């Protein structure tokens with residue numbers, strides 16, 4: 131069920147974000163990630179996706195938990211979420227056009243601004259928690275007609291860490 135990964139690439143108070151050309155989250159500024167390929171662990175998948183989509187070779191990324199969703203009560207999906215701190219001296223010029231969309235640096239305050247409809251609706255509901263604690267959680271979102279109608283956050287069972 132958890133077929134995707136996502137990584138938030140942080141440098142100080144800003145994030146390297148992807149404005150996606152294609153669904154899901156088409157036209158929105160999201161983290162970098164994609165489908166887990168057969169035989170890959172979530173970490174292997176996210177390191178590969180970050181490299182493919184940004185050209186950045188991360189040595190590792192910090193696991194932050196799992197995000198799942200239910201669409202109109204039926205279809206379900208999920209992604210393993212990671213956070214990576216980029217070195218202060220890494221210079222990455224943006225905007226940068228890549229196959230999946232446009233990469234650009236976005237300030238944390240901008241991403242989390244209540245008037246910002248340019249990010250996935252669930253992002254401001256999980257990212258601040260991920261940034262404020264080392265604990266991992268299972269975040270769940272129920273969507274109805276494309277909008278989040280309910281969400282919850284539970285401790286992540288040790289087993290699936």
Ligand SMILES: Nc1nc2c([nH]c(=O)n2[C@H]2C[C@H](O)[C@@H](COP(=O)(O)OP(=O)(O)OP(=O)(O)O)O2)c(=O)[nH]1
Pocket residue numbers: 134135136137153154155160161162163164165166199209250252253
């Ligand atoms: N913030 C947020 N991200 C989401 C949601 N749903 C969802 O799939 N994503 C993320 C997970 C992945 O990082 C990305 C989708 O990956 P993708 O379809 O581009 O996967 P891929 O690169 O392997 O694509 P493909 O070429 O094989 O089709 O979007 C959501 O509800 N909120």
